[in-house]
Amino acid sequence: MxxxxxxxxxxxxxxxxxxxxxxxxxxxxxxxxxxxxxxxxxxxxxxxxxxxxxxxxxxxxxxLEIDPNQWQIDKINKLMEEITKASYSEQAIDQIRKIREKVKKLDLNPELKEEALLIIDGFIELEKDDPETFDEKLRTKLKEKIFMMPEYNTHKLSLYANFIDLYDFDSNLQIIRQINKVLERKPIERQEEILFAIVLNVLGQAVKEKKYDKTDEIINLINQIKVIPEFFFYREMLTFYEELITYHFDKKQEHIRKCKLILESCEWGGMQVYGEEMKKFFDEYKDQ
Structure with a gap:
């Protein structure tokens, strides 16, 4: 309880x-x-x-049903926050590998340590760009790990948000539908923030896979969330994807202009590495 x-x-x-x-x-x-x-x-x-x-x-x-390993879980969660921050840096893989070494040295429950190392290896894996270098066994293991978690809680959905690319767009669309049904019955902590992260990652995937006609459903889902200052960046990136997707239908340059302004704001706001990655994404997919 x-x-x-x-x-x-x-x-x-x-x-x-x-x-x-x-x-x-x-x-x-x-x-x-x-x-x-x-x-x-x-x-x-x-x-x-x-x-x-x-x-x-x-x-x-x-x-109370208190997990005796809670202090260890809290320690791992803090390291995961470090990994998320490291993902936006220029030396992402090197920093994540250093965090992995920290985890290896921690005195943790063996199962918790194994899970933490698996997740960290997943972050490193997703930094790869060349499909020929993908570790398919690791990717399958991660998908099974996420799938086998018993319920849609904050931890599971945060994990899923980071590993969206393990699934194709159509699979993610089905998963989001299921998540939405569950959260309508049982809300979770940080629900809106995590949903924003999930939807933004899936929209990026939709652009890559040219599934523009299937994006209305998830955009409408996230548009129901009230925008507060903490969600401003998410809302701005949602607008970026909305404009980019609309451009593929009507080819109006006004959408491109707005996309460029949003990407420039990433640099102005101090998120230069993220902005550069998104600019590469934009340049590669805007005319496809």
Missing amino acids: TIGELLKDYRIKQGKNQREFIAGIVSQSYYSKVEKEIHRITADDLLEILNHNGIPVKEFFEK
């Missing part, structure tokens, strides 16, 4: 509504998402809620 589920269980047993249960300690809208496992609650707020409702702290935590 998770923290959100257990809090809800105690609340219902006490016959309280959410407002009574939290007593102003956190906002009701925030707490509602805690029960749904969309938001995490801080330790201080959790203890205050437990004390307010007379719930013994020891009893509460004994009922």
